[in-house]
Amino acid sequence: MDTVTYASTSIxxxxxxxxxxLLVRIGREFVAVWLDSVVSQMEELDVRPLPDWRTGVAGLLxxxxxxxxxxxxxxxxxxxxxAATRERCAIVVRAGGSSxxxxxxxxxxxxxxDRATLRQPPAAIADDGLVQALTxxxxxxxxxxxxxxxxxxxxxxxxxxxxxxx
Numbered sequence: 418m419d420t421v422t423y424a425s426t427s428i429x430x431x432x433x434x435x436x437x438x439l440l441v442r443i444g445r446e447f448v449a450v451w452l453d454s455v456v457s458q459m460e461e462l463d464v465r466p467l468p469d470w471r472t473g474v475a476g477l478l479x480x481x482x483x484x485x486x487x488x489x490x491x492x493x494x495x496x497x498x499x500a501a502t503r504e505r506c507a508i509v510v511r512a513g514g515s516s517x518x519x520x521x522x523x524x525x526x527x528x529x530x531d532r533a534t535l536r537q538p539p540a541a542i543a544d545d546g547l548v549q550a551l552t553x554x555x556x557x558x559x560x561x562x563x564x565x566x567x568x569x570x571x572x573x574x575x576x577x578x579x580x581x582x583x
Contacts, residue, residue: 435529441521454564456509487518488571512565
């Protein structure tokens with residue numbers, strides 16, 4: 418299993434310049450998560466299935482010395498993927514005291530996004546709070562995800578009676 422770990426970086430509100438985000442491809446969509454919320458990027462995953470969890474959960478993924486639930490973006494983000502890429506790559510995202518892994522097709526790059534290039538998403542996309550902003554990178558539209566909403570949305574996919582791994 419190949420793992421890349423990222424150092425926490427951020428800029429303070431009101432500062433000028435950019436903020437780093439990890440750009441990934443999921444299906445035909447490009448999404449970014451602020452780098453200070455990304456714990457690691459993993460390839461060649463060892464996933465342990467969890468048969469009693471909902472469809473959106475692929476299983477448990479070892480992330481360092483603990484396991485995190487691996488979520489499929491089809492349910493959470495509504496993004497279709499090619500079956501050949503399922504559960505081969507993931508990013509581990511932390512918000513508050515919780516971590517989740519999100520299956521992605523391909524990690525692409527670390528972007529420095531200038532705050533001036535961020536645009537409000539349309540109301541139809543922004544209503545659930547998952548897509549925080551939109552920006553362009555190398556001619557493609559990128560949805561910037563809110564890590565706290567992503568983690569909360571993924572965790573709400575688990576059955577109420579199931580214990581969630583920390």
